[in-house]
Amino acid sequence: MNLKQLEAFVCVAEGKSFSAAAKKLYLTQPTVSSHISSLEKELGVRLFVRTTKDVELSSEGELLYDNARRMLQLEKNILRDFTQKDLKAANKIIVGASTVPGQYILPQILSLFSRTYPGNQLELREADSMEVVRLVQDGQVEIGFTGTTGSDPTCVFEPFYHDRLVIITPNNDKYRQFEKTGFSIEQLYEERWIVREEGSGTRKEAERYLQDMGVELNRLEIVATISNQETIKKSVEAAMGISIISGAAVEDYVEQGSLLRFSLGDQEVYRKLYMVWSKNHKPGKAARLFIRFVRELYAYL
Template identity: 50%
Template sequence: MKLKQLEVFVAVADHKSFSRAAEALYLTQPTVSVYISSLEKELNAKLFVRNTKEIDVTEQGMKLYQYAREMLILQNRITELFASDSGKAKPRLVVAASTVPSRYLLPDILAGYKEKYPSGQLELRESDSARVIEDVANHVVDVGFTGTLIENKSCRYLPFYEDELVVIMPNTDRYRAILEQEKGLEWICREPLLMREEGSGTRKEAEKQLKLSGIDVGGLSIAASVESTETIKRSVKNGIGITIISSLAVREEIAAGSVLAFSMGKNRSTRKLYLVYNNSYALSRQAENLVKVVRELYPGCGAV
């Protein structure tokens, strides 16, 4: 068994695709297939279930995945340890982030990281908060940024930013009247509501805040569940419904007056955004450096 076989196997498992893994590794798809076939033959195990759209890792494959991932991480750290200053070795830092931190905070964080640590490679994966935490717990990625906290014994969370959730609605006479007249949130139950998809940190926190305000989440008129924040914003502007969203994601629209913002309570309805990493493994040097950058940009990082 060769490390290259394991590298290809992990890439296919991460990307759930032979073609996308081939692109990531700068190999041809037939070459990737040969590596996987030879590994399956050597281990006498079926590692993937091939479907029409994507592939899934089998139970045997998941057992191998954990060990293979650890071996590749160790290889990376050995390379890093003995790398010369010539710049030939470029260790890779894999970062996962949910939508809000990925789009509205990470550009500045990663720019600060690249400015201080120009060597090395960065890979950013965007998904929902639940998947980010799952990938951190499974050591698929080095560091994650998420909009909610899901208890997991493998994860350590460092709160670094406080985000406010607001209700946004079309800028029409009807909603301007609601903005002026309504004090509580009960009126939301009468409106078509657009929500982020299940697993989204924004959705989890929105439901939590509604419950704290005495709103029965089961009684809401949810018109649609949407994965894209941008699609939700456009839908609200077009009058399809209202939504609960991060103020970070909609600050430009609020400033321009294309939507109206309604506070979610007398006290600002805030949630913390977290930097999360796996506390069962030592952080790589690159991951440690990223944590340092976050702490410098957000001095309260880690404070509870």
């Protein structure tokens, strides 16, 4: 067994095609087939089930897949840490971030870091919180920034920022009357709601706090599910409904008078934002420097 065979196996598994794997690896299709055949012969199992449409992993292939991906990622980690031929690549930091940290927290951090350590190149990939965790697990990003944690014991979740959750409404007479009294639970049932997508840290934490307040989530009237924060704010401004959103994301609209902002409960409600990295895919030197920088920047918040 060798890494070339495992690389061919993973490419076929992910592309569900021998020809696509050959194209991606710049090999001939017979070469890819030979790698898979040798691997199957050595392990004594069939790794793929061929159908009329595509190629699927067998049960034994599924068992091999995760281990093969980890071995290939370990090879990449070794090359990254010890190969200095491409200095720019060696100092490149790949960061994944969910919407709130990616759009409203990280821009200032990235700017300060790039001015403090100008020799590093930053790449930012945005997704929802659960997808960012998956990218970290798979080794596609070195550090993730999310609005929630996961259950994977191979991932480290470190709080770095406290984000206030607020209710936002249109700025009109109906909602200005609640500025002194706030929203009762019964009033929440009378409202139309715009919510974030499944996998969003904001949605997960908002639902948890509402349940803690005694709100029955199935009684809320949800009129839209929207992933983009700016679209949510504009939809609320247009009186489509009300929403729960990050306080960091709504400052501009509140200052302009376009929206009203309310506490989620009797007291201010904060949720933690997290840095996350994988124990299986150790962050490189530049990424570890970035983690220390963020820690020091928010040490007293």
